[in-house]
Amino acid sequence: MNSVSLRLGFLGFGEAAAHFARDFSRAGVTSIAGYSRSGAKAEPGDPAYDRAQAAGVTLVRTVGALAERSDVILALTPGKAALPALKKICKYLRPDQLYVDASSNSAKAMEQAAAIVGSAAKFVDAAIMAPVDLMGLKSPFVASGPHAAEFRDRMTPHGMVIRVVGSAPGDASAMKLIRSVLTKGLAAILIESMEAARRRNVLDEVAGDVSATFNEIPFEKIIRRYISGTAVHCERRLHEMKECLELLHEMGSADRSTRATIATLRDLIRMEMPAKFPKEPADIHPVIDAIIAARDKAA
Numbered sequence: 396m397n398s399v400s401l402r403l404g405f406l407g408f409g410e411a412a413a414h415f416a417r418d419f420s421r422a423g424v425t426s427i428a429g430y431s432r433s434g435a436k437a438e439p440g441d442p443a444y445d446r447a448q449a450a451g452v453t454l455v456r457t458v459g460a461l462a463e464r465s466d467v468i469l470a471l472t473p474g475k476a477a478l479p480a481l482k483k484i485c486k487y488l489r490p491d492q493l494y495v496d497a498s499s500n501s502a503k504a505m506e507q508a509a510a511i512v513g514s515a516a517k518f519v520d521a522a523i524m525a526p527v528d529l530m531g532l533k534s535p536f537v538a539s540g541p542h543a544a545e546f547r548d549r550m551t552p553h554g555m556v557i558r559v560v561g562s563a564p565g566d567a568s569a570m571k572l573i574r575s576v577l578t579k580g581l582a583a584i585l586i587e588s589m590e591a592a593r594r595r596n597v598l599d600e601v602a603g604d605v606s607a608t609f610n611e612i613p614f615e616k617i618i619r620r621y622i623s624g625t626a627v628h629c630e631r632r633l634h635e636m637k638e639c640l641e642l643l644h645e646m647g648s649a650d651r652s653t654r655a656t657i658a659t660l661r662d663l664i665r666m667e668m669p670a671k672f673p674k675e676p677a678d679i680h681p682v683i684d685a686i687i688a689a690r691d692k693a694a
């Protein structure tokens with residue numbers, strides 16, 4: 396096992412770092428250091444100190460000491476603290492060191508972090524895709540940048556789950572945010588739809604009906620059918636969505652997501668999608684590329 400050769404440092408030692416550290420210790424990693432501003436002052440008996448002890452972590456008093464003791468630094472600060480924390484540790488970094496920023500942050504902040512690190516260390520943009528308290532070391536990461544593959548190759552043997560996406564710092568964090576456009580947007584549409592269903596006393600029926608549809612069809616197919624089908628049938632769907640809007644108004648139900656759907660359908664009609672796609676294409680790429688081309692031309 397490579398555990399002996401890994402010297403790991405956590406910049407920020409909060410909830411996520413404590414869960415990871417505990418699992419790394421269990422997996423046999425023996426050299427784990429942690430730094431946080433409160434941890435730097437912690438004494439035996441303080442909760443931060445005891446939490447570190449329980450996770451097999453040595454709390455260090457300075458960022459310099461953290462850099463000195465680590466070959467891989469996993470930065471797990473709150474997003475807004477990521478750049479200030481990096482600026483503090485930067486002068487202590489070494490070119491052979493992996494500096495992995497796993498804070499939840501914008502793609503732009505990750506690009507800035509990569510520029511600050513420069514050649515001082517090997518910067519990796521990483522995004523955690525699951526709640527760490529539930530999945531610990533098995534929490535999936537996506538990572539990007541020129542050193543992402545090295546991060547994956549060095550850490551996978553210790554139990555981490557890392558997928559390299561994109562090639563530039565910022566790609567991994569952008570992917571996490573873009574995924575949220577779907578998941579959080581879907582939540583908003585569900586709320587709007589279920590509010591209307593409840594007002595009409597068909598909540599369980601609607602929930603059951605859409606569940607049956609979504610349970611039956613693999614999501615890859617849903618993505619293709621919904622995107623390709625909407626390009627071909629946007630005119631017909633606009634008509635139906637106007638009726639949906641009317642119904643929501645009659646019931647005094649929320650309509651924000653439905654209005655957004657109508658705006659999207661109108662965009663697709665303006666972009667002449669039905670003429671471009673008389674039949675549903677089997678692949679979503681041409682549809683998405685046509686939308687981008689039309690939007691960029693109109694801009």
Ligand SMILES: NC(=O)c1ccc[n+]([C@@H]2O[C@H](COP(=O)([O-])OP(=O)(O)OC[C@H]3O[C@@H](n4cnc5c(N)ncnc54)[C@H](OP(=O)(O)O)[C@@H]3O)[C@@H](O)[C@H]2O)c1
Pocket residue numbers: 406407408409410411412430431432433434471472473474476479480497498499500523524525526527528
């Ligand atoms: N927990 C999860 O399940 C989860 C899942 C996905 C992503 N994430 C992301 O992972 C990051 C850490 O999450 P968390 O839940 O562990 O947060 P947390 O419990 O709030 O811990 C943050 C840690 O960062 C330290 N910190 C804050 N400012 C610092 C600075 N300038 N220099 C050094 N350390 C600093 C804090 O201690 P001091 O204030 O004492 O310095 C604390 O130890 C966040 O960006 C979060 O969005 C977490």
